[in-house]
Amino acid sequence: MIEVKDLTMHYKATLGWVKAVNDVTFSVDKHESLGIVGESGAGKSSVAIALLRILPQNGVIRQGKVLVDGLEVLSLPGSTFRKEIRWKKISMIFQASMDALDPVYTVGHQLISILRLHRNVSKKEARKKAEAAVGRVDLRSSILNSYPHELSGGMKQRVMIALSFLLIQPSVVLADEPTSALDVLVEDRVLKQMKKLQGESDLSVVHISHNVSTILTMCDKMAVMYAGEFVEYGEIRTVFRCCAHPYTIGLLKAVPSLRAPTEMLVTIPGTPPSLIQPPVGCTFAPRCPLAAPICRETTPPIVKLADDHWVRCHFARDIRKEDVHFGTL
Amino acid sequence: MNKVGRLFRNLANQLGVVSLVSVIILILMTLAGIFAPFFVKDPFAISGNTYLPPTYEHPAGTDSLGRDVLSRILVGTRTALYVGLGAATLSSLLGTVIGGLAGFRGGWVDELLSRLIEIFLVMPIFFLLILVVSLFGANIMFTVIAIGAVTWPRNARIMRAQALSLKETTFCKAAVVSGASTSRILFFHIIPNGIAPVIASSALLIGSAVLIEAGLSFLGLGDPNIISWGGMIRDGRKALTFAPWLSLFPGLALVVFAAAMSFLGDRLSHILNPELSKKTM
Amino acid sequence: MVIYVLRRFVQMFLTVGVIVALIFTLIHLAPGDLASTLAGREAGPKYLEQVRVKYGLDKPVLVQFGTYLSKLIRGDLGYSYTKSQKVSILLMSRLPATILLMGTSLVIAVTIGVLGGTLAARFYGSALDSALSGLGVGAASIPVYWLGLVLMYVFSVQLGWLPTSGMRSIDGGGVLDILRHLVLPVTSLSFISAGRYLKITRASVAEKMGKDFITTYRAVGFDERTIFMKHALRNGLLPVVTMVGLRVGYLLAGAVLTETVFSWPGLGLLIYRAILSRDYPLILGGYLVMAIAVVVVVFIVDLTYVLLDPRVRVTAKGG
Numbered sequence: 001m002i003e004v005k006d007l008t009m010h011y012k013a014t015l016g017w018v019k020a021v022n023d024v025t026f027s028v029d030k031h032e033s034l035g036i037v038g039e040s041g042a043g044k045s046s047v048a049i050a051l052l053r054i055l056p057q058n059g060v061i062r063q064g065k066v067l068v069d070g071l072e073v074l075s076l077p078g079s080t081f082r083k084e085i086r087w088k089k090i091s092m093i094f095q096a097s098m099d100a101l102d103p104v105y106t107v108g109h110q111l112i113s114i115l116r117l118h119r120n121v122s123k124k125e126a127r128k129k130a131e132a133a134v135g136r137v138d139l140r141s142s143i144l145n146s147y148p149h150e151l152s153g154g155m156k157q158r159v160m161i162a163l164s165f166l167l168i169q170p171s172v173v174l175a176d177e178p179t180s181a182l183d184v185l186v187e188d189r190v191l192k193q194m195k196k197l198q199g200e201s202d203l204s205v206v207h208i209s210h211n212v213s214t215i216l217t218m219c220d221k222m223a224v225m226y227a228g229e230f231v232e233y234g235e236i237r238t239v240f241r242c243c244a245h246p247y248t249i250g251l252l253k254a255v256p257s258l259r260a261p262t263e264m265l266v267t268i269p270g271t272p273p274s275l276i277q278p279p280v281g282c283t284f285a286p287r288c289p290l291a292a293p294i295c296r297e298t299t300p301p302i303v304k305l306a307d308d309h310w311v312r313c314h315f316a317r318d319i320r321k322e323d324v325h326f327g328t329l
Numbered sequence: 330m331n332k333v334g335r336l337f338r339n340l341a342n343q344l345g346v347v348s349l350v351s352v353i354i355l356i357l358m359t360l361a362g363i364f365a366p367f368f369v370k371d372p373f374a375i376s377g378n379t380y381l382p383p384t385y386e387h388p389a390g391t392d393s394l395g396r397d398v399l400s401r402i403l404v405g406t407r408t409a410l411y412v413g414l415g416a417a418t419l420s421s422l423l424g425t426v427i428g429g430l431a432g433f434r435g436g437w438v439d440e441l442l443s444r445l446i447e448i449f450l451v452m453p454i455f456f457l458l459i460l461v462v463s464l465f466g467a468n469i470m471f472t473v474i475a476i477g478a479v480t481w482p483r484n485a486r487i488m489r490a491q492a493l494s495l496k497e498t499t500f501c502k503a504a505v506v507s508g509a510s511t512s513r514i515l516f517f518h519i520i521p522n523g524i525a526p527v528i529a530s531s532a533l534l535i536g537s538a539v540l541i542e543a544g545l546s547f548l549g550l551g552d553p554n555i556i557s558w559g560g561m562i563r564d565g566r567k568a569l570t571f572a573p574w575l576s577l578f579p580g581l582a583l584v585v586f587a588a589a590m591s592f593l594g595d596r597l598s599h600i601l602n603p604e605l606s607k608k609t610m
Numbered sequence: 611m612v613i614y615v616l617r618r619f620v621q622m623f624l625t626v627g628v629i630v631a632l633i634f635t636l637i638h639l640a641p642g643d644l645a646s647t648l649a650g651r652e653a654g655p656k657y658l659e660q661v662r663v664k665y666g667l668d669k670p671v672l673v674q675f676g677t678y679l680s681k682l683i684r685g686d687l688g689y690s691y692t693k694s695q696k697v698s699i700l701l702m703s704r705l706p707a708t709i710l711l712m713g714t715s716l717v718i719a720v721t722i723g724v725l726g727g728t729l730a731a732r733f734y735g736s737a738l739d740s741a742l743s744g745l746g747v748g749a750a751s752i753p754v755y756w757l758g759l760v761l762m763y764v765f766s767v768q769l770g771w772l773p774t775s776g777m778r779s780i781d782g783g784g785v786l787d788i789l790r791h792l793v794l795p796v797t798s799l800s801f802i803s804a805g806r807y808l809k810i811t812r813a814s815v816a817e818k819m820g821k822d823f824i825t826t827y828r829a830v831g832f833d834e835r836t837i838f839m840k841h842a843l844r845n846g847l848l849p850v851v852t853m854v855g856l857r858v859g860y861l862l863a864g865a866v867l868t869e870t871v872f873s874w875p876g877l878g879l880l881i882y883r884a885i886l887s888r889d890y891p892l893i894l895g896g897y898l899v900m901a902i903a904v905v906v907v908v909f910i911v912d913l914t915y916v917l918l919d920p921r922v923r924v925t926a927k928g929g
Contacts, residue, residue, distance in 0.1 A: 014342070054828050057735075079833075086831035094829075099822040102841050103921055104848075116831050147920045324731075347744065429835050450856065453900055455863030456881070460633065460893065463885045464640035540753055544867055547755050548882065556770050562756055566871075573763045580756035587751035595747065595809075 002051075002090075002172045002204050003027040007064035009050040016276040020046040022228045024064075028172070028221070030192050033198060033205035035215030037235070037251065038225035039272055044068030044208045045095075047225075048174040051206075053081055053091055069171050088118055091164040092174040096181035101148040107159060108144025112168060133166040134159065137193050149201050154186035158193065165197045176208045191218060212255050216240065221308075224248045227273050228282035244303075244311040246288045249324045266326050282314070289325055290315065351589035358586060362406025371399040372556060380572045390574045392564060398575065402582050405558045409539045411585055412473055416538035419477025421531045421592035424484025425524060429515050431485065432492025442485070449482035455541065460552045469552040472545065476538050483534070484527050491523030529598035536590030543583055558583050618912060620838045622905050629901040630894070634678065637890055638671050644733050678894070685899070688891035692884070697895035701877065705899070708779055708876035710788075712795050712865050719803035720854060724847070726804070727811025732838055732847065734816050743812055749805025754864045758798040765794060775873040787873040799864050806860070808854050815846030858904050868884025 009021040020043040022144070028034045036044050045200050050061055052310050053074075053178060066074045068089045093205055094100055102109055111130040112123060131141040137158040148156065157178060175194070179187040195218060209215055215222055215236075222239045224232040224247060232245040243249050253266040270287040279286055285295040292313055303316035313319070341349055366372070376395035383390045431442035442519035461475050495501055496519065504514045543559030545551055551560045558579040565575030665675070680705075681688065696863050723746075725771070730742040766774040773779065775804035819842050827837045866878035873879070881896035916922050 054827050082831050082833065086829060092829050094822065095823045095827065100826050102823045102827075102845065104844050106917065117831060151920050209612060268716070330808055347740075351910055374806070447621075451625060451859065452629055453859040453862045453904055455859075455866070456900060457632075459866075459882065459885055460897075464636060497845065536751065540751070543753055544755070544863070547753070547867065548870060548872060549886075562753070562759065566759060569759060569763055570767050573767075575755065576759050578762070580753060583756065584748070584752050587753075588748050591747045591751050592744075 001028065001030050001069055002206070003065075003067040004051070005065040005067075007047065007050060007066065008062040009046055009055070009064075011046075011056070012058040012060065013276065018275045019228050019278060020275055021050060024225075024230055026221075026223055026230070026233060028117055028135040028204040028206060029200075030171075030204060031185060032200040032221065033207055034221040035207045035209065035210060035218045035219035036223045036225055037158060037212050038214045040210055041272055041275075043224045044210075044225050044274070048092060048176045048206070048208060051172075051174060052086065052090055054076075061178065071207050073314055087114070087170060089167065089170050090172045090174065091170045092176065093157070093160050093164045093178045095177040095282050096153050096160075096179075096235070097253065100156060100160060103148050106144065107146055107151070111144065111159075111163060114163065115167050129167065133162040135164055136197070137162045138189075152186075153182050154190060157182060157190055157311075161197070161291075165194075165201065165203070169201070170203065172204045172206065174206045174208070177210070178207075180209070194218070212251050212259070223227065225249065227278055227285065228275055229312065230285070231312045233308070234306070237307060238309045242309065243321065244305060244319050245284075245313050245317045245318065246290055246324050247284050248293060248328050249319075249321050253321075253324075253326070268326050282312075292317065344596055344600075347592050351592040351596075354585060354589045355593070357382070358406050358582075358589075359410060361403050362410055362476055365403040365406075366400065372396060372404045379566060382572070383574055389578045389589045390572065392561075392572075392575050394451055394569060398561075398578060401556050401561060402415065402558065402579055405556045405561065405582065406586075407581065408469070408542075408555050408557050409582075411469070412440075412474065412476070412542040413530040413535035413539045413590070415470075416476040416542075417534045419474065421484050421527055421536075421538040422476065423481035423588075424486075425488045425520055425527055426515075428485030428488030429492045429519050430511075432489035433496050433510065433515060433519055433533075439489075445484040446486050446489075447457045449479070450486070455544065458545060459548065459550060462545055467545075467550050467552050469555050472542055472552065476541055480538070481535060486521060487526050487530055491526065493517050495519050495523050497610065498519070525601040526598065529594060529601050532597050533591060533596035535596065536587040539590075540583065540587050614916070615913065617915055622909050625905050626898070626901050629826055630898055631675070633894060633897045637669075637893070638674075653912075659661075671797075681712055681899075687895040690880075690889055690892045692887050692889045692892070697891050700880065700892065701895055701899055702874060703878045704880045707874060708869070708878060709864055710762050710792065711795055711799070711860055711868065711874060711876055714792065715799040715803060716861060717863075718796065719800040720807055722800070723804040723807025724811045724850065725799060726808040727813075728843065728847075730808065730812040730814060731815035731819065731842070734819065742808065746808035746812070748803040749801055752802050752805075753799050755867045755871045756803065758794065758868055761794050762871070774783060777875050789871075792875075792925055795868045798871075799861075799868050803864065806857065807850075807854060811850050811868045813845070814849050814853075815842055818846040821845070848915065851918070852915050854912055855908055858907045862900060862904065 004027065005025050007021055008019075011018040011020055023320065024047055025033060036047065038044050046059075049055055049059070050064075051066060053060070055300075061074065064074055065072055065107040068085065072090075073085050073089070076085065076221075101107065108127065108130060111133070112126040115121065115126045115129060116123070119126075127144070130144055133144055134141060139155060139158055139162070143151065143155065143159070151159070161178070164175075172255075178194070179190050182190060191214065191240050194205075198218075202231075205219075207215060207219055219236055222232075222236045223230045224239075224245065226247050232239060232243065232248045239248065240252065244251060247268070250266065250268040254268070256265060268287055273283055273286065279296070281297050282288070282300045283289070283294040285291045288295065292314070298314070300314045302310050302312055304310045305316060344352065374396060376391070379391060379393055381387055381391040381395075387399065389402060392398055393603070394399070427442060428446075431439045457479060458472075460473055462472055465471060467588045501514060501518055504518055507557050509517075543557060543562070544549070545561030546557040547563045549563060551557045561579035562576045562583075564573070565577075568575055672761050678688075685698065687701070689695070690697050693700060724782075726746065729744075730739040733739050762774055765772045770868055772793055773791050775791075777788060779787050779791075819838075823835060824841060827841060828834075830836055832840075862878070865876065868874065869876045869879040870882060877896065877899065881893065883897060883902075884892035
């Protein structure tokens with residue numbers, strides 16, 4: 001279980017501070033999964049990087065509290081965090097990349113060495129565990145003798161899933177765009193695998209994606225991220241039916257439905273704002289069709305619409321889905 | 330005016346301290362080479378004051394024929410610039426065109442050129458140059474052409490790799506489909522977009538070319554009619570025991586020039602290929 | 611895999627062949643009549659004709675090349691014009707000295723350069739890194755003959771600790787004597803080469819530090835030191851092997867210049883003097899030896915790389 005309060009993380013760039021993550025608050029219980037959705041550059045990956053404390057040299061966590069199973073981890077010293085938390089409590093699936101694994105060692109060698117870093121087991125036992133882990137993601141144990149470059153994208157991601165979910169069994173798994181680089185059929189398989197594993201264990205999952213449909217299929221809760229902050233947050237069915245933030249509405253409207261009658265596809269005109277100089281007031285105001293003068297002056301408050309649903313908007317209670325119109329393709 | 334100032338600030342930031350110093354040094358050397366001979370003593374003036382140690386009159390001393398060493402070093406800068414720029418230009422021109430053609434066309438043209446490039450990369454080129462220069466005469470222009478002709482494979486390899494990846498881009502494919510000729514695509518699309526690493530490599534090549542020419546002059550294969558730092562070191566060698574400054578100063582000029590060029594070249598490739606290592610905590 | 615090795619082997623032969631053909635062509639393209647160079651300025655036309663026939667210069671170039679090749683296969687490299695000895699014997703006699711010089715310099719330069727580059731990459735961006743890489747770039751820019759002269763002046767002329775030139779003292783001397791003569795040339799050559807290798811190593815290892823698998827291993831909980839040693843180095847040093855091998859040509863060039871400065875009786879000095887005195891059989895023979903040496907080194911380095919990098923192994927298996 002993981003609780004995050006007011007997490008704020010900035011990057012120092014040559015032109016100024018990039019305010020990538022601002023006052024992010026959420027919690028994910030055991031057996032629960034939270035989906036963080038938003039456009040590229042909204043700061044979603046930065047949240048994951050901050051939680052695992054693998055920031056680049058120019059990244060700074062300004063403030064925040066992160067409680068994993070009740071223990072505050074952000075304030076732990078670096079070496080303690082590394083030994084106790086990384087992979088033991090929190091693990092991460094990265095976006096599929098060619099180089100996620102070291103190309104000069106076999107897959108098996110790498111899994112075994114990672115396992116033995118955290119658990120005191122013999123090489124033989126580690127090998128058995130690794131075989132079991134890759135087996136649960138439908139991979140043959142012979143894959144352990146292969147080198148990373150001999151695997152396809154889908155196979156590599158499944159290895160990463162095995163690595164994150166199964167090898168060590170942490171409390172929290174952060175999945176950062178795990179299927180974005182895969183083609184649709186493979187993506188379907190991989191997501192089904194993830195869902196199965198989620199169900200079989202009691203860990204908390206934070207699933208990051210720019211693809212709303214993926215999140216809607218996979219998660220129990222949803223957080224919509226825009227320009228570094230959460231603009232809407234709640235139980236997934238509640239958000240889907242009663243979404244109140246114009247951005248969320250736009251996002252959901254942009255996804256064509258298989259069953260509903262054919263409509264024009266909706267797009268949200270404009271581009272996300274600069275994170276170095278975010279707009280005054282509501283960050284979405286420049287693109288919002290319902291923007292009023294107050295939106296450009298005052299930062300919108302968090303409005304609680306239900307026990308499990310809040311929105312960052314001045315007009316949260318008054319907005320209905322039907323009233324929000326964007327452009328069409 | 331402010332915009333120009335900001336541009337300079339930006340450039341200075343990008344270059345970093347060391348490269349900035351290198352650029353300044355190189356500019357000073359270039360200016361010295363071009364203008365100084367009008368101010369200092371005649372580098373060819375033979376006098377009776379032979380083998381003078383550095384004094385106020387002759388800040389770098391005089392050589393075996395009483396000529397002022399400092400003037401000769403400054404004039405030698407011209408040679409260095411001529412050799413460096415000449416060879417680098419020729420080398421990059423040849424390399425870019427040939428490499429671009431090979432990468433873009435593919436097929437047997439590419440096969441042939443790749444074999445050729447491989448052979449040149451492996452061959453000890455300094456020896457080849459020694460042979461060529463001693464056989465065909467030690468004329469400075471010829472030397473420059475020879476150096477350029479022997480070093481183009483390095484640039485060709487870079488450009489070829491660029492061409493290979495660029496020809497898969499949409500705008501290149503679009504150009505092909507719309508019927509543009511090979512030379513048009515090459516010169517208007519591929520080369521302008523792929524030339525960045527070649528420029529960085531050429532900066533380094535300037536330094537190398539100067540060192541090569543100096544080496545040739547040191548071995549006595551330099552053009553006797555021009556002043557070369559390498560040749561000066563050779564002349565100074567005979568008097569090493571009692572007049573070490575004769576070899577010392579020209580060598581220092583070489584080191585400063587080559588090192589400045591090297592720092593600049595490294596920094597340029599850093600800027601043009603941002604592959605900064607991401608360190609995390 | 612075997613096919614790959616064979617293919618590279620054949621390529622090796624072809625490369626050497628092309629180089630030798632190139633040299634041969636250059637020699638025959640050169641201005642001036644070969645025969646008159648050999649016969650001397652005062653030779654009469656009859657003597658000139660004799661010389662021409664004796665050295666086979668009256669036949670067309672291709673025939674001359676063919677003759678040369680056929681003799682080559684039998685191990686006959688011809689006769690030196692200036693030294694009145696068989697070329698093969700001359701080359702063999704001077705080879706050990708050059709190997710001693712180059713070999714020692716290579717070992718020292720690689721050790722220092724790779725260590726320095728690794729250190730710089732480990733602490734990338736720090737003051738130590740700036741100092742090391744600055745030193746490396748600076749060292750690589752120094753002309754080896756100038757450094758040789760400077761060292762010679764300080765240590766031989768002024769301090770008298772080490773001899774100025776040659777490989778041995780006049781009154782014979784054993785291993786220790788040779789070592790004393792070896793110090794200055796090796797120092798000059800290895801200092802500069804080390805700078806070059808430092809640059810290469812630092813760039814290669816630092817580049818690997820930015821790869822995704824490094825982030826993976828950090829996220830997994832390994833400490834910086836293990837990540838660097840087990841992953842960055844292992845990946846980063848591989849290309850260094852190839853690059854050092856490719857730069858054997860530079861080392862050879864450096865050897866010539868060093869041998870000239872220190873009058874070290876090696877192959878480089880021999881070939882240089884041969885070029886100056888237009889001793890063509892010796893020039894050809896010398897180039898042949900050098901070309902073979904360089905090509906063989908590259909071949910060995912290539913094979914080593916294939917053995918070490920699993921990614922390349924797969925391509926090699928395909929022939």
